[in-house]
Amino acid sequence: MSWLPDDFVHPVHVPVPSTALHLRPIRETDTALDYPAVMGSRERLWEIFGPAWAWPSETMTYEEDRIDLLRHEKEIAAHQSFNYALLDEEETVLLGCVYIDPPERTGSDGEVSWWVVDDLAGGEVERALDALVPQWIAADWPFQQPRCLGRDTTWQDWLALPRLS
Numbered sequence: 001m002s003w004l005p006d007d008f009v010h011p012v013h014v015p016v017p018s019t020a021l022h023l024r025p026i027r028e029t030d031t032a033l034d035y036p037a038v039m040g041s042r043e044r045l046w047e048i049f050g051p052a053w054a055w056p057s058e059t060m061t062y063e064e065d066r067i068d069l070l071r072h073e074k075e076i077a078a079h080q081s082f083n084y085a086l087l088d089e090e091e092t093v094l095l096g097c098v099y100i101d102p103p104e105r106t107g108s109d110g111e112v113s114w115w116v117v118d119d120l121a122g123g124e125v126e127r128a129l130d131a132l133v134p135q136w137i138a139a140d141w142p143f144q145q146p147r148c149l150g151r152d153t154t155w156q157d158w159l160a161l162p163r164l165s
Contacts, residue, residue, distance in 0.1 A: 069083075
């Protein structure tokens, strides 16, 4: 059984209120935007995602990022998991990402996490994204018990939960 209903259609453009930014599914062709965003914020992202995902590694290359984005693009097309890029209106800069994944641990039917680049951490854009994501998930995604990792559940608590078999 799939983790999403067969007739579910994922959103393809999500405006971020009070900003000129939007979310859209990430693509392999976004590597030139994604790589500098990730590596420019790598230390902080490692503190957030490293213990759970071992990402992003200190030595991640542009080619490794391209391969990772191609995998994400294929997973989105297959409705296996979703990675949304946070982009400016012209899509010339990537400022963060939102991940929507099937549950790996007990107690939820979808796991959601997100980040912004270092320059936006703690600022208005991050606050706008923090407000948007839970509302968007509740309104547009078919989850009964979504879990926002690093928000309503700490990463440490999530890692301590039993894995789904």
